[in-house]
Amino acid sequence: MGATTRYGDDAQLSRATRLALLRVGFAAVLTAVAIAMSYVVLVGIKGLMGLRAAWEFGHWWAVAGLSLLVVVLSVGAFLRGRVAARRIRGAELLPEDSRFVAVLARLCALADIPRPRLALVDLPMRNAFVGEAPGQPVTIYLSRHAAYELPDDQLEAVLAHELFHVAHGDTTLTRRLERIADTAERRAPEVVSTYVLRSVRSLMRQREHAADRAAALLTGRPSSMVAAIEACSSDGASIRDADLRSAVALGFVPPRERGFGYPEDTHPTVARRTEVLARVATTLGSRGPDA
Amino acid sequence: MGLLDSILGRSKPAKPDLDQLFGLPSAAITLEASLGFTSTGTGSVAFRAPEGRAFADVQADVQALLDAGGGPKVDVSVDSFGYTWLVLRKDPPDLPALVTDLHAVNSTLQDSGFGPTLLCSLASFTDGTRTFGLVYLFKRGTFYPFAPAVGDARTIDGEAPQRRDNLLEIQLRDLLKDDLRIEPEVSRWFAVWGAPGL
Numbered sequence: 001m002g003a004t005t006r007y008g009d010d011a012q013l014s015r016a017t018r019l020a021l022l023r024v025g026f027a028a029v030l031t032a033v034a035i036a037m038s039y040v041v042l043v044g045i046k047g048l049m050g051l052r053a054a055w056e057f058g059h060w061w062a063v064a065g066l067s068l069l070v071v072v073l074s075v076g077a078f079l080r081g082r083v084a085a086r087r088i089r090g091a092e093l094l095p096e097d098s099r100f101v102a103v104l105a106r107l108c109a110l111a112d113i114p115r116p117r118l119a120l121v122d123l124p125m126r127n128a129f130v131g132e133a134p135g136q137p138v139t140i141y142l143s144r145h146a147a148y149e150l151p152d153d154q155l156e157a158v159l160a161h162e163l164f165h166v167a168h169g170d171t172t173l174t175r176r177l178e179r180i181a182d183t184a185e186r187r188a189p190e191v192v193s194t195y196v197l198r199s200v201r202s203l204m205r206q207r208e209h210a211a212d213r214a215a216a217l218l219t220g221r222p223s224s225m226v227a228a229i230e231a232c233s234s235d236g237a238s239i240r241d242a243d244l245r246s247a248v249a250l251g252f253v254p255p256r257e258r259g260f261g262y263p264e265d266t267h268p269t270v271a272r273r274t275e276v277l278a279r280v281a282t283t284l285g286s287r288g289p290d291a
Numbered sequence: 292m293g294l295l296d297s298i299l300g301r302s303k304p305a306k307p308d309l310d311q312l313f314g315l316p317s318a319a320i321t322l323e324a325s326l327g328f329t330s331t332g333t334g335s336v337a338f339r340a341p342e343g344r345a346f347a348d349v350q351a352d353v354q355a356l357l358d359a360g361g362g363p364k365v366d367v368s369v370d371s372f373g374y375t376w377l378v379l380r381k382d383p384p385d386l387p388a389l390v391t392d393l394h395a396v397n398s399t400l401q402d403s404g405f406g407p408t409l410l411c412s413l414a415s416f417t418d419g420t421r422t423f424g425l426v427y428l429f430k431r432g433t434f435y436p437f438a439p440a441v442g443d444a445r446t447i448d449g450e451a452p453q454r455r456d457n458l459l460e461i462q463l464r465d466l467l468k469d470d471l472r473i474e475p476e477v478s479r480w481f482a483v484w485g486a487p488g489l
Contacts, residue, residue, distance in 0.1 A: 097453065097482070105481035106372055110339060110410050112430035115478055153373060220341025220408060221373075285343030 010213060010279055017206040023199040028180055031196055034188035091119040091141060100147060104140070104159050111218050113167045116140050118159075120147055126232040128158050129251040132171045140166070146232065146252075153221055154228035158252050160215035161225070165250050168214075170207050174250055177204060198263040205268045209276050222281040226274050229253065233270050307406045308432035309397050311472055315414055315425065316387045318434075318470040325466055328416040328423075332384030334393050335488035337410040338400060340375045349403045353377070353396055368487045374410055376487040389414065397429070413437075415489050423459060424489045425471075426480075433474035436463040437483050453484050 094101050094117075101118050108115040116130075116138040123143035131139050140162045150158065165171065177200040184196035212229075216222040232253040254267040322328040340346050354365065366378040377396055381389045393412055400409060412427040423438035438456040460480070464473050474480060483489065 102481060103372060105479075106374065106410060109428055109430065109479065109481060110408070114476075152371070156373065218339075218407070219373075220339050220346075223342060281342065284341045284346075 010276065012279075013206070013209055013213065013276060017203070017210070020199070020203040020206045024177065024180070024203050027184070027196040027199040030192055031180060031184040031188050034192045035183070038187060090122045091139075092121075093117060093119045093139075100142065100155070100159075103152070103156050104163070107156065107160050107163055107218065111163070111167070113163060116163070116166050118142065120144050125253075126150060127251050127253055128162050130162050130165050130171050138166050138171065150228065150231060153219075153224040154231060156219055157215060157221065157225040157228040158232070160219050161211045161228075161252055162250075164211040164214040164218075165207070168207065168210060170211070170250055173207065174204060201264050201266055204266050208267050209273065212273055213276055213280055216277050216280045217284070220284060222277040222284065226277050229270055229273055307397070307401055307409045307429035309394060309401065309429070311432045311434070312390055312394055312397075312412065312427060314434075314471045315390050318425070318467050319386050319416070321466060321470050322416060322463075326418065326462075328418045328421075330384045330386040330389070331415045331417050331422070332381040332386075332389065333378065333488045334389045334412065334414040335376050335378045335486065336393060336396050336400075336412050337370075337374045337376050337483075337486070338405070339373070339408040339410060340369075341405075341408060346405065349400065349405060352403065353399050356395060356399055366487065370485070370487070378488040380488075386414070411483070413483065413486055413488060421456070421459065422489065423456070423463065424483065424486065425463075425467075426483060428474060428479065431474060431479070432472060434467070434471045435474040435480040436460045436467075437480070437486075437489075438463070439484070439489075453482070455482060 098118075100120075104118055105115055107113075118140050119142070121141045121143055123145065126143060126146040126149055128140060128142045128146055131141050140159065142158070146155065146158060181193070181197045181200045184193040188196070212225060216225045219225070229252075251267075254265065319330055340350070350367075366380075368376050368378070370376060379389060379392050379396070381392075393414070397409060397412065400406065406429075409429040411429065413424045414427075415422060415424045417423075421438065421441055423436055425434050426437050427434050436459070438459040440454040440456040467473060
């Protein structure tokens with residue numbers, strides 16, 4: 001895939017992403033099997049025998065049709081994902097002539113991505129995340145702490161990171177992944193659901209690396225990206241707001257309730273993100289961004 | 292972009308399209324005939340200079356290329372958003388020659404692998420009182436007009452308010468639609484306040 005990738009390829013990152021993708025696929029199958037088995041227990045042997053009797057009686061087409069309907073409906077429900085309208089409290093949509101919008105508009109022109117809306121929110125930390133309510137355009141939410149405390153180049157890095165979450169379709173992907181994890185948690189045994197959660201989160205961590213990398217290549221400033229990650233990770237605040245927690249899954253940095261480096265984390269550690277960005281810096285130093 | 296491509300972050304980089312730049316001279320004729328605007332002889336190229344040695348070499352190449360052709364004076368400046376602007380001047384104003392130089396600068400950057408860093412090019416026009424810039428978006432291959440409003444209005448701090456002359460911009464869009472490809476999405480007409488060369 002070398003020549004077709006965005007701004008070249010990071011072999012190590014691609015390999016890790018493919019591995020995470022395989023794990024998620026396996027986890028999804030595992031969930032399906034676990035749920036199917038729980039149904040067998042639920043319906044019981046009698047139910048199965050009834051089904052078999054119906055089949056032998058000649059209504060096999062009814063049974064097959066019903067099964068097909070169930071499959072189609074559940075796949076449809078899964079693909080739609082749960083569209084929960086999240087109201088972000090205290091969000092203030094920024095006007096067209098705001099400086100933050102101007103920074104974002106230039107990034108969009110550089111990358112040829114349609115411009116999402118930009119809003120300020122109150123979070124007790126420097127952070128940003130992508131929000132997507134049904135029937136509304138995609139919005140990037142920037143915390144007031146980030147907007148007013150970060151220097152311009154770091155603010156740009158944060159916006160570019162979120163912009164690539166939008167461009168890569170991560171809002172939809174995250175919603176689907178979380179749905180798999182949710183289903184497993186409710187319906188499958190704990191061993192399975194733990195494995196599913198870890199697989200899903202490992203893929204989400206790869207999405208963070210992908211957004212970091214694409215953003216650093218676009219702005220040409222991997223050092224500003226590293227500085228922004230450090231600045232946002234160091235202010236020590238945490239979020240206990242249940243409404244926001246799922247939205248912040250696509251945040252620039254995760255809300256901290258404990259240390260880093262757990263298999264269930266949505267974000268990679270600062271050290272790992274720095275490693276990937278160091279490889280970007282090497283790429284930029286030696287050749288052009290599309291070489 | 293397919294689902295797999297998006298999961299692997301494999302979206303294609305936005306490649307610049309330089310050919311549309313050559314539509315500028317015919318647009319200039321329309322402008323002078325209809326509204327009395329003429330080229331100021333100033334044009335500029337904005338790009339994002341990445342960190343690292345490779346780009347410093349390219350910048351030297353661009354300078355050498357323009358110097359060798361007995362080319363125009365180039366001013367380099369960095370704006371408050373962190374973009375580098377190369378300003379080219381032609382005195383007396385000669386738009387076709389200016390466009391050729393703009394194209395040369397852009398293709399040098401593109402050939403060196405820095406196409407994705409190109410933001411926009413700008414050519415400015417004036418009718419004596421009002422000045423506007425035609426901004427060329429490389430990644431879209433489209434133009435849009437950017438016209439700062441002129442007036443004596445001052446804010447309470449004594450600064451000139453940043454207001455765009457939307458009437459003129461729309462007028463220009465309608466006038467030039469046969470000569471140039473105009474950006475249809477107005478949300479992409481970002482303001483370039485104080486752009487070098489405007």
